[in-house]
Amino acid sequence: MRTPLCDRFGIEHPIFAFTPSEHVAAAVSRAGGLGVLGCVRFNDTDELERTLSWLDDNTDGKPYGVDIVMPMKVPTEGSSLDLGAMIPEEHRRFVDETLLKLGVPPLPEGEGREGVLGWLHSVARSHLDIALAHRPVLIANALGSPPVDVIEKCHEHGVAVAALAGAAKHATSHVANGVDIIVAQGYEAGGHTGEIASMVLTPDIVDAVGPDVPVLGAGGIGSGRQVAASLALGAQGVWTGSIWLGTEEYRSLSSSAGWETAFLRATSSDTVRSRVYTGKPARLLKTRWTEAWAQEGAPAPLPMPLQNLLVSDAHNRINASGDPDVVAMPVGQIVGRMNQVRPVAEVMAELVAGFDEAVAGLEKVRG
Amino acid sequence: MRTPLCDRFGIEHPIFAFTPSEHVAAAVSRAGGLGVLGCVRFNDTDELERTLSWLDDNTDGKPYGVDIVMPMKVPTEGSSLDLGAMIPEEHRRFVDETLLKLGVPPLPEGEGREGVLGWLHSVARSHLDIALAHRPVLIANALGSPPVDVIEKCHEHGVAVAALAGAAKHATSHVANGVDIIVAQGYEAGGHTGEIASMVLTPDIVDAVGPDVPVLGAGGIGSGRQVAASLALGAQGVWTGSIWLGTEEYRSLSSSAGWETAFLRATSSDTVRSRVYTGKPARLLKTRWTEAWAQEGAPAPLPMPLQNLLVSDAHNRINASGDPDVVAMPVGQIVGRMNQVRPVAEVMAELVAGFDEAVAGLEKVRG
Known part of the structure; x- marks a missing residue:
């Protein structure tokens, strides 16, 4: 399973895995996908610093990403x-x-x-600064486009920026801000989500942003069949989340x-x-x-x-x-x-094998 | 685009088109899909009789289906x-x-x-009787499984029965009643629909009913990419509806x-x-x-x-x-x-060509 995103990020499969667990993120990256560590849970910046150092050391030199939560408009806030x-x-x-x-x-x-303080803008900015001192290849923002200066800072560090979108008009506005990759977050997705389902949203966004902006399909993706469906809709890769909550590696996080x-x-x-x-x-x-x-x-x-x-x-x-x-x-x-x-590696193997099987089935239908 | 449903119904493409317009239904059947005429709008049974005779004469001998609206449980009703x-x-x-x-x-x-009286059980039953005197190959019920005696009557006439389902447990219950084909109606669909989006619902139902019961993916399907996505998810065909409201042939119905x-x-x-x-x-x-x-x-x-x-x-x-x-x-x-x-034939041609193109794209990704 290769799309241009594989070369861009040096990954084997265009499978992006959002997870609050560094153990899951590392296992995904080691298995050929891109593990993306969710930062919102880190109130303590020292803990995030230690966790990213751990990721640096436990991904066999493979790339990883970091996910922050930052609204486009800087809100008034306090302690x-x-x-x-x-x-x-x-x-x-x-x-x-x-x-x-x-x-x-x-x-x-x-x-x-x-x-949890990660929802605060100032805290999200400190997450970003810590992350950029490590070696993420991608900063993803769970609340749409981050502010333009944040995007520029990432680009100065040679780091790509992804942003979630639940409608085509949001996606084009993200791209106008400088966002590199759009995560088309369908209604069926876990976490923040809009009302348009992946089957409609993914091609809407793919067509709206044009062929130069890669789109990741998100929402409803937990098997290789769903990866194939998302790529049939025009996505260059998939953004997954929920499925990793059911892995052995995630257990280390849960109390x-x-x-x-x-x-x-x-x-x-x-x-x-x-x-x-x-x-x-x-x-x-x-x-x-x-x-x-x-x-x-x-x-x-x-x-x-x-x-x-x-x-x-x-x-x-x-x-x-x-x-x-x-x-x-x-x-x-x-x-x-x-x-x-299941172990992360087993889930990854099914996503890849299931994709191949689904494509073989479609070839048979096409004749 | 061929699946076992093509042989079963003598159609070229496993594209099922629900429509209240006999002109759309006939055009879909002539173009190689299966036009399915929605009956709920016929208060006057003579008008339905005349419309089905028109369909018999205007489909070039190709098959068509009929859609009724009948709850499983016979309600108390009156005039x-x-x-x-x-x-x-x-x-x-x-x-x-x-x-x-x-x-x-x-x-x-x-x-x-x-x-509109077609929502009444007695009226839906009279629709069925009129339909079975013509040559439909499929009776679809828009409200889940029809009563068992209705299914048996269709089978006696050699007519297959399809039923809409919005969750896997409904699909298995329909199959237990004798329903032949399940329409997996995703959240994004027009008309009656549940809360589970097609990306999740279609494989849920495909796996729940097993390989012997064909599933049609419904909801969010208006292009060849979406047909490919639905078939990647395990559907043997697609059930479309909204897309036909935007055709020239539909204009004849609208006032x-x-x-x-x-x-x-x-x-x-x-x-x-x-x-x-x-x-x-x-x-x-x-x-x-x-x-x-x-x-x-x-x-x-x-x-x-x-x-x-x-x-x-x-x-x-x-x-x-x-x-x-x-x-x-x-x-x-x-x-x-x-x-x-657009004319129906043009929409059909795009569904088929877009499917082929999407499959070619997936093959390239698989390598």
């Missing part, structure tokens, strides 16, 4: 303390009461921690057995697109936690970054509880096919 | 008069006030007509220039999944009419078949008005690519 003051009491009370109702115990004394149980039993119908995780619409596993927010009388989620600050502590309590019924986790509709935990 | 009494006054008032607000004039004296203008300018973002058309979730063009129902204070749509009876007269008024801003019409997300009105 997590200032922002905390902007969260209405009604919302805090709803979270507390819901956790009580769902039987999620408080954290043991001293185990609380700060909310909870709850979500693994929840993922393994979920069907393709068991996700929901909701604003409860970050304040922007994101696809999550449908659980008693997301259902509580959908009930009549529940408050409307707050805008980004307030919503994530509001629920950060709840997420920590939920993770610690290990209860599969109240998991709070972004995942795409392919969760229905994540039915066993 | 349109009895049912009319079940519609709350609040809903009637909302429709009247909304039409006034949107500037949709009443119909000229004497031009009102009955609501309004409004919807054509509306379709031609719409983007992939301009649809909405809503219960306002029939009472069940269906994807429609997003217009001032659908937006009115989504506003705060609007009544919740009624269950099928009441909602369609409620809005039938409004649909007639809207169609007569010719105003593209208030169109009420099911269409899928591919409406964004329906940018010119």
Whole structure:
């Protein structure tokens, strides 16, 4: 499986793997894809520094990427303390009461921690500076185009920039800003996503940005058949995420057995697109936690970054509880096919072999 | 483009075209696909009889199919008069006030007509009886599996039965009832549709029903690339609908220039999944009419078949008005690519040539 992206990045397969786990990212890169480390979870810049050094040392010299979360428009922001003051009491009370109702115990004394700060612009900028001191070949931004000066800085370092888009008009605007690669994020994808499904979105974006801008198909891709479908639609590669949550290497990151149980039993119908995780619409596993927010009388989620600050502590309590019924986790509709935990290399091998098999099938149909 | 479905039905390409227009259906069948005539619009069984005779005479002896709308469970029902009494006054008032607000004039004296009765079980059964006296090769049911006795009757006539499914568990239940072919109707499709996108749904259903039950991919298919993607996902053919609304042959059916203008300018973002058309979730063009129902204070749509009876007269008024801003019409997300009105034969030729080109591209990627 070779497209021009393989030569551009020195990879064997045009399979890009977003993951918050450096172990998954390294294993993907070693297996011939491009592991892309999600930075949003790193409140501590020293920890990110150590993690990227680990990646440098554990990818057999193969390339990797880094994913940041940065809105195009620089928001007014303050410390997590200032922002905390902007969260209405009604919302805090709803979270507390819901956790009580769902039987999620408080954290043991001293185990609380700060909310996830990676959603803050200043923190995302520090992630970028740390990343550029290492050897990423790609900086991806999960919230569309980053600000133009950020794109220019990446280019000065010889690093390509990818940005997610959920509609063709966003993709062309990203390209006008200088973005090199568009991730066409379909409705079925986990995390932040729009309303247009991959089958329609990928060719829309491919045609809108033209042949000189590579497009990665994202959303609904967990098997080689889906890779073939995405490339048939005109993508030059695929952007995958959810599928890596079901790998052995991901276990090192997780502190909870709850979500693994929840993922393994979920069907393709068991996700929901909701604003409860970050304040922007994101696809999550449908659980008693997301259902509580959908009930009549529940408050409307707050805008980004307030919503994530509001629920950060709840997420920590939920993770610690290990209860599969109240998991709070972004995942795409392919969760229905994540039915066993496999090593990364095995998933990669299936993506490649399944692609070849699907193409052979299509050749037979064409005759 | 050949799959086992071609031999089974005596067609050249496994492209199935749902359409309310006999002119489109005949043109698709003549061009080597399978035209499938939607019956729901025929209140007058004599008119259906005449239309099917016309199809018999205008398909150059090539096969065609017929689409009915029949729930699996036979509902209690009455005449349109009895049912009319079940519609709350609040809903009637909302429709009247909304039409006034949107500037949709009443119909000229004497031009009102009955609501669409094809949603009624008894009417759908009479459609079936008339169809079986002609020469359809396929009866498709737009509401999942028809009752078992209906399936058996079709089989006695040597006619295959297809049913729409929006989740794998529905597909396996249809097959258990005797349904021969599953239409995997993805989220992006026009008309009644579930929440799972084609990229995930098609392989889900293909694997659930096994290799002996052919699956047609539906939702988001309007170009050869999308046909290739659907077949890469394991479908043996495609079920198309929206794309035919943008053909010259369809013009014979439409009494309004409004919807054509509306379709031609719409983007992939301009649809909405809503219960306002029939009472069940269906994807429609997003217009001032659908937006009115989504506003705060609007009544919740009624269950099928009441909602369609409620809005039938409004649909007639809207169609007569010719105003593209208030169109009420099911269409899928591919409406964004329906940018010119073409003859059916040209659309078919692109589907086939685009498929070949996409497969050639995939071969190059595989190397």
